[in-house]
Amino acid sequence: MTPLRQIILQSQHKRSFSGHHPWILANSIIEPASTPRVGEQVDLINYDSKWIGRGLYNPNSRIRVRLYTWDSEELITNELISRRIDRAIQLRSRLSNGSHRQALRIVFSEADQLSGLVVDKYAEHLVVQLTAAALVPFLDTIVDRLFHHYRPLSISLQIDERTAKSEGMEIEQRFLVGHAPEDSVLIEENDLQWMVDVVGGQKTGYYLDQRENRLAAARWTQPNARVLDICCYVGGFALTIAKHCTTREIIAVDSSDKALQSAQQHAQLNQLENRVTWEQNDFFDALSNRLDASEKFDTIVLDPPRLAGSRDHIQRALSAYHRLNYLAVRMLNPGGTLVTCSCSGRVSRDDFRDMLRGVGTRTRREIQVLEERGAAPDHPSCMSCPETDYLKCIIARIL
Numbered sequence: 368m369t370p371l372r373q374i375i376l377q378s379q380h381k382r383s384f385s386g387h388h389p390w391i392l393a394n395s396i397i398e399p400a401s402t403p404r405v406g407e408q409v410d411l412i413n414y415d416s417k418w419i420g421r422g423l424y425n426p427n428s429r430i431r432v433r434l435y436t437w438d439s440e441e442l443i444t445n446e447l448i449s450r451r452i453d454r455a456i457q458l459r460s461r462l463s464n465g466s467h468r469q470a471l472r473i474v475f476s477e478a479d480q481l482s483g484l485v486v487d488k489y490a491e492h493l494v495v496q497l498t499a500a501a502l503v504p505f506l507d508t509i510v511d512r513l514f515h516h517y518r519p520l521s522i523s524l525q526i527d528e529r530t531a532k533s534e535g536m537e538i539e540q541r542f543l544v545g546h547a548p549e550d551s552v553l554i555e556e557n558d559l560q561w562m563v564d565v566v567g568g569q570k571t572g573y574y575l576d577q578r579e580n581r582l583a584a585a586r587w588t589q590p591n592a593r594v595l596d597i598c599c600y601v602g603g604f605a606l607t608i609a610k611h612c613t614t615r616e617i618i619a620v621d622s623s624d625k626a627l628q629s630a631q632q633h634a635q636l637n638q639l640e641n642r643v644t645w646e647q648n649d650f651f652d653a654l655s656n657r658l659d660a661s662e663k664f665d666t667i668v669l670d671p672p673r674l675a676g677s678r679d680h681i682q683r684a685l686s687a688y689h690r691l692n693y694l695a696v697r698m699l700n701p702g703g704t705l706v707t708c709s710c711s712g713r714v715s716r717d718d719f720r721d722m723l724r725g726v727g728t729r730t731r732r733e734i735q736v737l738e739e740r741g742a743a744p745d746h747p748s749c750m751s752c753p754e755t756d757y758l759k760c761i762i763a764r765i766l
Contacts, residue, residue, distance in 0.1 A: 427535025
């Protein structure tokens with residue numbers, strides 16, 4: 368085997384990667400004298416020349432090296448990528464029952480040892496999201512392997528603005544196999560039908576990770592409850608509760624007019640148009656105004672967008688989570704249910720629990736945790752990469 372270029376880990380960082388974390392940041396290495404090209408295969412060694420792992424280099428990214436193997440005899444080849452995809456699909460085949468057959472995450476980046484690759488399946492259509500420029504040379508292999516397994520009507524590629532900026536790529540949305548469906552793709556989840564826009568939707572078109580949490584929220588909603596769903600997006604929590612519960616009133620709030628239009632379409636599709644009141648508003652304003660009006664609820668769902676995109680934003684995010692939950696807890700009737708979520712991978716479970724503990728102290732209300740949940744099982748997490756355990760969902764009773 369031809370020797371690969373070596374990237375040296377700075378001595379003060381050598382302990383950080385003993386657990387096989389796949390991200391090697393620019394500030395943790397000694398930059399080579401000549402810059403490797405994007406996607407070049409490199410060996411990571413520590414300051415004492417001990418081999419650590421093998422990865423792909425990107426001089427344009429803060430994540431300089433993404434590690435894909437910790438076996439010194441293994442190269443990062445098309446065959447390796449294919450085997451990893453096969454292994455990821457094998458897991459999902461064990462989950463493919465009921466609605467999971469129609470919509471599930473096939474590949475989940477670092478959790479499947481394929482850092483920078485996300486693949487979602489919506490009925491007969493696959494959406495590939497690349498978040499690592501270093502994987503572009505393997506794109507044909509990725510598409511071929513996916514087609515081998517699923518024979519889909521289409522496979523589309525998405526590279527969003529945030530990724531393009533951080534990885535030195537171009538924003539892209541194109542079909543690699545087939546073409547854009549004429550209408551939204553119809554899927555089923557929790558006995559509800561959903562229309563997925565695989566071209567213009569958020570992320571790959573829909574948030575599959577909250578699937579089980581939506582149903583759990585419905586299980587904990589009491590009969591004849593008054594429900595408030597904050598950051599409802601296309602109506603996932605609100606409509607699941609409407610479908611499975613007998614409620615007095617459901618109010619669902621989002622700041623996006625486009626999301627609310629989609630939510631109303633989903634309500635009509637599922638014959639629930641008279642069960643939910645939709646409101647366009649800022650989530651803090653929606654809560655503050657109702658608190659000022661002394662409104663009370665029996666269930667409040669908080670599912671805000673990601674609030675911490677980097678370590679620098681963690682404290683600001685925790686302050687925002689605290690404020691959201693503080694307002695919600697004050698409006699819940701005794702014995703009411705709080706469903707509070709965080710999709711910020713930088714905010715740990717311990718941090719999120721501590722935030723909620725602080726809310727309980729400040730409001731002088733006991734917060735009785737009923738369930739601590741995460742993402743659906745087609746979004747597994749890996750111990751070596753805590754960021755894969757990104758979704759926190761705490762269901763609590765407020766005493």
